[in-house]
Amino acid sequence: MMSSNFNIFRVGISFVIMCIFYKSAVDSLSELSPQKYFSTLQPGKASLAYFCQADSPRTSIFLEELNEAVTPLQDYGISVAKVNCVKEETSRYCGKEKDLMKAYLFRGNILLREFPTDVLFDVNAIVAHVLFALLFNEVKYITTLEDLQNIENALKGKANIAFAYVRAIGTPEHRAVMEAAFVYGTTYQFVLTTETALLESIGNEDIENAHLYFFHCKQVLDLTLQCRRTLMEQPLTTLNIHQFIKTMEAPLLTEVTEDPQQVSTIHLQLGLPLVFIVSQQATYEADRRTAEWVAWRLLGKAGVLLLLRDSLEVDIPQHANVVFRRAEEGVPVEFLVLDDIDSLISHVESNVHVEEIQEDEDEDTKSPNMGQAVSMAFLQSYIDLAIKLKGTSTMLLTRVNCADWSDLCTKQNVTEFPVVKMYKEGKNPVSYAGMLGTEDLLKFIQLSRISCPVNITSVQEAEEYLSGELYKDLISYSSVSVLGLFSPNMTTAKEDFTEAGNYLKGYVITGIYSEEDVLILSDKYAATLPALLLSRHKEGKIESIPLANSHAQDIIQIITNALLETFPEITVENLPIYLRLQKPLLILFSDGSINPQYKKAILMLVKEKHLDSLTPCWLNLKNTPVGRGILQSYFDTMPPLPLLVVVNLHSGGQVFAFPSDQPITEQNLLLWLKKLEAGLENHITILPAQEWKPPLPAYDFLSMMDAAASQHPTRKDPECTKETDVQENDKKQHEDKSAIIKEPIETLRIKHWNRSNWFKEGEKSFRHDNKEL
Secondary structure, eight states: OOEEOOOOOOSSEEEEEEEOOOOOOOOOOOEEOHHHHHHHOOTTOEEEEEEEETTOGGGHHHHHHHHHHHHHHHHTTEEEEEEEEOTTOOOGGGOSGGGGGEEEEEETTEEEEEEETTTSOSHHHHHHHHHHHHTTTTEEEOOSHHHHHHHHHHHTTTOOEEEEEOSSTTSHHHHHHHHHHHHHTTTSEEEEEOOHHHHHHTTOOOTTSOEEEEEEOTTOOOTTSOOEEEEOOSOOOHHHHHHHHHHHHSOSOEEEOSOTTTOOOHHHHTTOOEEEEEEOGGGHHHHHHHHHHHHHHTTTTOEEEEEEGGGOSSOOOTTOOEEEEOSSTTOOOEEEOOSSHHHHHHHHHHHOOOOOOOOOOOHHHHHHHHHHHHHHHHHHHHHHHHHHHTTTOOOEEEEEETTTOHHHHHHTTOOSSSEEEEEETTSOOEEOOSOOSHHHHHHHHHHTTTOSOEEOOSHHHHHHHHHTOTTGGGTTTOSEEEEEEOOTTOHHHHHHHHHHHHHTTTTSEEEEEOOTTHHHHHHHTTOOSSEEEEEETTTTEEEEEEOTTOOHHHHHHHHHHHTSOSSOBOOTTTHHHHHTTOOOEEEEEESSSOOHHHHHHHHHHHHTTTTTTSEEEEEETTTOTHHHHHHHHHSSSOOOSSEEEEEOTTTTOEEEEOOTTSOOOHHHHHHHHHHHHTTOSOOSEEOOOOOOOOSSGGGOHHHHHHHHHHSOOOOOOOOOOOHHHHHHHHHHHTTOOTTOOOOOEEOOOOOOOOOOOSSHHHHHHHHHHTOOO
16 A cells, blocks of 8 residues: 555666665574475464575665564564575575565465565564554555545544554654554554645644544534544654553543542553542532533643532632642642633643653664665655656656665765766766755756757747747746857857856756847847846746856856745745845745735835845745744744744844834835834844754765865766657667666655755855854
């Protein structure tokens, strides 16, 4: 259910990722021959086997992790074996070398599932995948909100649901959910997803962390009503999930008449406090309704009981309406007077003591795990890319695990991981230096089909190019098309433009026109040769920029600046690009789309050159939830939105806020900016000069960017070809498949690890300022 085999595409161009995984010594498993192994299989019993050549040096990493998985899998009645194949062995599992990179899961002598070994990348992944396969009926994997609603409707009045979101199949959180499903799967319907859109559709925007919800569907008899949902707030570990489910099983509300100090419930055993709502006969019904409401609010955090004052032998102070008992032994109960439910909830949440069980990790174990995580995180983006290109692309996508193919990676000069390279037969490989997300990779591949720059051969073709008609299927990937205009004798200028086009290959559409009738275009667009024509397709505008005395680096800078929007929506991905401008940010924070009047006012100030010293932008908190944390670091409490601020990252770190009692108009904004310039406005905060340190020395990505920026890369790209030329080449090369490496790809749903290596100076300046946005 979770794996996909993707079609292989070829046009003489290949796209390769190279990853690295941790190596260390191996504690060997017990070894069996194929004949001996199959004789040990018992009906109904599950067994995981890895078939390998006895002298294979490439299996050490996987065998180490498999050895670690023996004990936890045996706890679930699953045996684990290493099966040694000999050359003359005829078993189907001891076949070609590519088949020896798989592990096989059996129930009795029936094959249930086969796993590529790079999917079982550590002990957590092994346990998670094996249990996931065995619990196929107990755990439903879904991808859409409609799937979730269908399951919810089907179980109303029948059973409750444990719904989990994990960032990837094979993570520690996925393993924890599978282990819980192994225990509770016959009692509750477990539902699993890795889709961020599904998590967001139920109101949770924290896609960076795993989450578990308990859907209270069994008590819902009216099919038109939604099941209540309780979110587990602790990290997803096996112990925490067990505790959470136990609290879901406990009675929602219990009535007691004994001394609160003597009451014992499952909550105390699990380390959770008790909250007693004090009631009396005259107000019993109202008190019970209040207690039930509190119980729902505190479900999973505390036990709630209704304490009947009239039946008590122990005196409760007359003024007290709540008794709070901590889970720690020997701590006296507290008698409280709380006026509303929110005060009660706040008091409980601020006093709950929850021990988070975390495995100790020393620095020696962190480093390899981090390296593995970076490669595996990017692998998901690469897999998503393959899904998007399936059936539509002529690009061959492959992957190489450098732990298994160290000699190959050494020959390709691969020293950092992950690395993406594009290969074309007869040409030097091109290293991809953009962001490691699916959409950025897709853009790079699609734009690489034509951009070199493309040689335009007629005025009519140039007009079609500028209008977007010539490459209309690529306009969604590049909103700006660049056309260089040159006289036939401008040899040096054309060489500089061609170098710039090659450098920007895959990032923007570029073309060149230098025919005898070039003056037709230069006269029409008032361009003095040599010149650039920038066609902005969204605005329907074409502007000209002179290129006299401009070298390749100058042209690259002109084009990259032209790609920047006048009033962009800031995201985590594009922030470094705009920080590269080294200007204070004028940011409009909005909880959704911005008011058109606000946008009009700011764009008018841009047009009138009043904002030349600033970078005007806006941030949508719904699209970029991290914006809430940014605002909370500026203010003591979350301010009302929309809100306009100026953030001076590059000198001083001051943050200024536009007065919230004034409407955002052109006139008010201009007056406020003049006060800022005159030093008449007070800042609301100063950002600390914190250093941004990498998680580990080997993964100092910003330093890598600095190094790359200081040494302007020289790239030898394929010669300029149009798509028709590529297709013709495809026909010639179609029969040559000997070099194709085919590997099945498991859908490991780790969402995007993004870091831009392009526009490197932006990241450099961002780090050197040592300020947090």
